[in-house]
Amino acid sequence: MDKAHPGGAEGQGAWPWPGTREIRGRIESVQDTRKITNAMYLIASTKMRKARKELDRTRPYFEAMRGEIKRVFRTAKRRGEPLFLSDGRHQPLGGDLRVSGDDGGQGNGGCI
Structure with missing residues (x-):
């Protein structure tokens, strides 16, 4: 015979609460x-901290590259x-627009 739910109506089924072991x-x-x-x-x-540090480290190069690209296009428009x-x-x-760096003599020109 199932224990009735305390304070509940008849026929609600088995005791619904878990035991102490299950709660633990x-x-x-x-x-x-x-x-x-x-x-x-x-x-x-x-x-995230590492990625931010990398971003801060590369920001000066990015800004310099962006400035040079702007300069190239401004010069081309005038001509x-x-x-x-x-x-x-x-x-x-x-x-x-090909950008290359010093490849250290490796032969590929370091093109991006």
């Missing part, structure tokens, strides 16, 4: 999940270079 198990499970979540948070924040400007009747022509 759930508490431990939640605590373990919290520890894992905290570890994941620490790992993510470390990766009327056909690679960068249209003559009004055609679509602007596409082009490549």
Whole structure:
């Protein structure tokens, strides 16, 4: 015979509450999940800090490169270079801007 739910109507079925052992198990499970979540948070924040440091380290190079690209296009517009400007009747022509660095004699020119 099933125990009735205290304060409930007849025929509600078995006692619905978990035992002490099950409650302890759930508490431990939640605590373990919290520890894992905290570890994941620490790992993510470390990766974010590293990425920000990399970004800050490369920012001067990016700004210098952006300035040089702007200068190239400003100069090309003044000269009327056909690679960068249209003559009004055609679509602007596409082009490549190749940037290279000192490759240390490795042969590929370090093109990007």
